[in-house]
Amino acid sequence: MERGTREYALWSIGILLILTFSIFPVLWIVSVSLKDPATITEGTNFGNTFIPQDITFDNYDALFTGGVSESPFLKPLINSILIGLISTVIAIVLAAFAAYAIARLDFPGKTLILAGALALAIFPAISTVGPLFDMWRALGLYDTYPGLIIPYLAFALPLAIYVLVAFFREIPWDLEQAAQVDGATPFQAFRKVIVPLAAPGVFTAAILVFIFAWNEFLFAISLTSSDASRTVPAALAFFTGESQFTEPTGNIAAAGVIVTVPIIIFVLIFQRRIVAGLTSGAVKG
């Protein structure tokens, strides 16, 4: 298709429409976050302007005033970051070991484990919330970091394992054997030869797990009761507005921007890796 033809122009318009449709909600949220809280609901349905008349950063300020103890957002943000990172690291380490065994070895129960992992991944999370709530309260894990990290691991591991198995399968068996003959223990062979080669896969799995933990809402809202471990998605629900009856839309929008935009940038930078990671097992070479 050449530039300047009618076909090109039509395609451009079509793609632009789709892009606008997709990104419009996000842009709207950014715009809302920049508006004066009192004026957000002003005007008729469509009279509400897209581009704010007065750009103000009050909403953002409100989020951060009061420091960690007072601000409704700062502690949850820290919780999100920490819980996300810890879940990712543990999930990747465990998944790497599991994926290596599954990709390389033939052991009894292998199919069972894979099937189990798949079953876990498609399991309706909501049905586990009630029992978990009771269990965590009894065990004292309610409203703690481990209280969230453990369910996150359970649901993120299958995904990580599958991605990593696909990657490990791509690495020729010969390399580890060469390493063993060269004097490496199996663990050294794994660490020095396999892991560097599986880096794209590890990266992909890490990104996917982190995004899952970051956006997770169900457990965050059910298994926490205070800022001790509440993450941002859940914390957003507890924002208070100017009075008992106003929705703090501006604050919520600002929090949403802070939480979403970094992920978007992150994924944009690493998108090649992620796509490579997800499709690598598909075609040889």
Add this chain to the structure above:
Amino acid sequence: MAEIVMDEVTKRFADGTEAVKQMSLDVGDGEFIILVGPSGCGKSTALRMIAGLEDITDGQVRIGEEVVNEKAPKDRDIAMVFQNYALYPHLTVRENMAFPLRLAKVPKEEIDRKVEEAAQTLDLAQHLDRRPANLSGGQRQRVAMGRAIVRDPKAFLMDEPLSNLDAKLRVQMRTEVSRIVAREGTTTVYVTHDQTEAMTLGDRVAVMRSGVLQQVGAPGELYASPVNLFVAGFIGSPAMNFMPGELSGDTVKTPLGDLRLPDQVRGAVGGVDGGRHVIVGIRPESFEDASMVGGDARDRGMTFGAKIDLVEQLGAEQYAYFQVEHEGVQSDELRELAEDAGSDEVPSSGEGQIVARLESASRISRGADAELWLDLAKLHFFDPSGGRNLAAQ
């Protein structure tokens, strides 16, 4: 540097198949021995058992007097060159060669010195900082050898290292391998399916078939005195010609005519009264254009007529192909050899085709009715059941 002894080594897989059957082989210190055989004969499995990459089901492997059955590959002090090189793609050539030394915690200066030395020997000095992906096949193969050399191990194990190279490069690298192994003087076990490589490289050659060792000996010995039909048909290119024959007293009736057995052959075969079916094996160079054979040599052989189907002129020699009529030779060994060579798929190279090697000066041409001479002293006779060479009592 050490000797390697395989003592009744057997490899049995979970489903019961035996890849290697009670193989016993003594490799002397500093010897270059080749394991050769068709695909699936167990040679790679045997090599990997020496390396420690396969478990040994029965028997013992000893490296330098020590039983190594239970030892991990890294404790056996052997170096291996793989068929597809198995170079670490994320490391440079220098780091690839330094890898085993780093694992052995050798001091850095010594690592650098050894790597430089190996690079000089292998002509890799200007490639030291490149990644394997940017190297050609031959260069990668040399890096794989370099990685083995720097360790100065007790033995080199090579698993078809030249198979992935194109034909011309393979011939060049063959001499390289020979030179390097001779220089290092290390015991070497080399696996290949190419009998030319086996014949040109080894001090001794061990032919394997279906997990069983057929014959071990110097290349010349395997060529001149094959112990059975399989070895006879496997070693030598073009392969030995086979045809049915019937021994009766002093003569053997073959499709080429009734051949009178010369004295030394009769003695070796042990003259049989009455008919005895045999398979007669004749190497292509035992034939010649009758017009080129001098008077006294003629008496040693027999002349016969043949209609030539095809002549291949190679410059230094010619190969003439002709057909003889016979009912066919029934033998498992020949069938297996044909399968391995792929000739069972080609209609023309079937039963009854004979290849003769002639002097390049010969004027015999395609379609001609030529008179050929056969050296009767060079015949081989095999027992059709089992393939044993009747001369090897």
